[in-house]
Amino acid sequence: AAPSGDIPEAALTHYRVARVYRDRDELERSKEELAQALMLAPDWTAAINLRAALALSDGDEDGAMVSWERSLEIDPSQARVRLTLGELHRKRGDMGLAEKALVQAARDGAADAHYVLADLAFERHDYRAAERSLAAFFSTSTGGLSREPALALQQQVQRRLLQMRALVTSAIVLVLGLVLGVLLRRRAGKPLSALIAAAPEAAH
Numbered sequence: 001a002a003p004s005g006d007i008p009e010a011a012l013t014h015y016r017v018a019r020v021y022r023d024r025d026e027l028e029r030s031k032e033e034l035a036q037a038l039m040l041a042p043d044w045t046a047a048i049n050l051r052a053a054l055a056l057s058d059g060d061e062d063g064a065m066v067s068w069e070r071s072l073e074i075d076p077s078q079a080r081v082r083l084t085l086g087e088l089h090r091k092r093g094d095m096g097l098a099e100k101a102l103v104q105a106a107r108d109g110a111a112d113a114h115y116v117l118a119d120l121a122f123e124r125h126d127y128r129a130a131e132r133s134l135a136a137f138f139s140t141s142t143g144g145l146s147r148e149p150a151l152a153l154q155q156q157v158q159r160r161l162l163q164m165r166a167l168v169t170s171a172i173v174l175v176l177g178l179v180l181g182v183l184l185r186r187r188a189g190k191p192l193s194a195l196i197a198a199a200p201e202a203a204h
Helices: 009-023 029-042 045-057 061-074 079-091 095-107 111-123 127-140 147-188 192-197
Strands: none
Touching: 009 029, 009 045, 029 045, 045 061, 045 079, 061 079, 079 095, 079 111, 095 111, 111 127, 111 147
16 A cells, blocks of 8 residues: 555545445445545555455455456555455456465465465365465464464365375285286296196106
8 A cells, every 4th residue: 555645635534434434334435435535546555455345345346356456556565465366266266367366475475375275275186285385374374264274174184195195005005916916826827837847856
């Protein structure tokens, strides 16, 4: 967001009133005040982000995304905005766009983006990627609402990885057993000439 010293006082006032109305769930009045703020400070990212949030509250996902993308054009370092966009893309089923936004959000410092990436990886059965994303989450997170679901997801991932290892071990044992069985059958099924050659005294 632009420093408050760069924003006209009247815009700050309209913005603050817009937030009050939003907290009271008076969305139309909030929009009216916010429109006044944006007329005075059209590139103020805090106001643009509030406009996006109001659009989303109205069920206007397209409008919300347009506003958040505009905000990122002005200030690309807003990790939380990228995280929100990524979650919205995921909700809409745009997994490629979701992952792209979430990866950038994680790089920019949004720890929760690692958790969401882990959840996406779990959904596509990529448990090792989920494990890596969860490790990144726990190494960067300082708490918050995502910690408990992340711990629950970590347990699920560990169970799946253990199951995969058990399946791999079983498959290896099965293959080795089959190979050994074939070798034993070949050895037991040697022709008479080979047996005589191996024990010539049996021929007399």
